[in-house]
Amino acid sequence: MTAVLVVDDLRKSYPGRTVLDGVTLRVHEGETIGLVGPNGAGKTTLLECVEGIRRADSGSVTIAGVTASAASAVFHLTFGAQLQESSLPNRLRVGEAMRLFAAFYDEPWDIDDLLERIDLREQRRTMYGKLSGGQKRRLTLALALLGRPPMVLLDEPTTGLDPHARLELWGVLERLTSGRTAILLATHDMHEAQERCDRIYVLDQARMVADGPVSRLLDEAGLVTKIRLPHRPWMDEVLRAVPGWTASRVVAATHYAYGGAAFAGDAAAALRQHLTARSDEHGTPQLLAGITTGPADLEDLYLIRTGRQYA
Incomplete structure (x- = not known):
């Protein structure tokens, strides 16, 4: 062209x-x-x-x-x-x-x-x-x-x-x-x-x-899948144990976790397993109920790459 x-x-x-x-x-x-x-x-x-x-x-x-x-x-x-x-x-x-x-x-x-x-x-x-x-x-x-x-x-x-x-x-x-x-x-x-x-x-x-x-761009950045869940200060520690996790960001009381192709399949299930293992300490039922998954998009790429909201 x-x-x-x-x-x-x-x-x-x-x-x-x-x-x-x-x-x-x-x-x-x-x-x-x-x-x-x-x-x-x-x-x-x-x-x-x-x-x-x-x-x-x-x-x-x-x-x-x-x-x-x-x-x-x-x-x-x-x-x-x-x-x-x-x-x-x-x-x-x-x-x-x-x-x-x-x-x-x-x-x-x-x-x-x-x-x-x-x-x-x-x-x-x-x-x-x-x-x-x-x-x-x-x-x-x-x-x-x-x-x-x-x-x-x-x-x-x-x-x-x-x-x-x-x-x-x-x-x-x-x-x-x-x-x-x-x-x-x-x-x-x-x-x-x-x-x-x-x-x-x-x-x-x-x-x-x-x-x-x-x-x-999403694939290269490892931002194929997005998991949305309630934020806790220790959440990234848990996410590091989940296969395929690449990045996170926090908005108010919500934690967004991202991953590549390997993250797309069983990430939510693996995350639930890791959170369940901490149930006594971290009030897992409320966290598990708040987990949703979906595809990442340009807004996610933008916020991860720039570290800022757009205006």
Whole structure:
């Protein structure tokens, strides 16, 4: 596959603080790539460098073979962007916005066709300020894709939308890209990233700490299975005796234990055996009743790798 976005060894620092430390990533034609990481990890700076609005100290960014530059009109035709907060004048009508943005491109999307695809044909004369939240997001997404760019950057595109509006937005994206456009999605929604993305990059403390398909990352990290049980201070001591255990984390009064393939089969039974052996000392019946098992997911990988909640 052809790499549409190529970021190589990107570095950016401010006095006393490194924001990007040798960041490298690729997004290929037709791929949807997720970028996740805690606040302050460097995601915004990375996106700004990719968009050409911030200059890195070293390294390179190219989209469709064109080097990132804020002054290059050619570069800005290589991608569309839907920012986390996008807005248009409240009195600007949908059709007017389409015609205005279409004038920026030599071969824009047909406006009537595009309005039909984003289900806003009936709102052609509706002012932006009168649209619902979901309609506004669909419109700004369509404006980002109006020039048929090979690459689109999405920064928290579904934040604040209800489930129905989220599905509508993703439906629009699928209809407009048809598997050809490269997509870089920055999000805090781990479920959305796991469901929608072909590969994931995890950025933490200025560095990429993981990249690849979610299933492979979970397998490599030994995070195939998750056991949820009430927390006790001595729980990790017990878990070390359970075959296949690889990691744990604690949230409030709940203990989460993780393991690889060997952990998936009999881990819960083995854990119950070890806890039963301590029944007199640790009140096992209550613990046994609180044990549940299930597959680990991207949220688990994220929390184990970064050691932090997302926000």
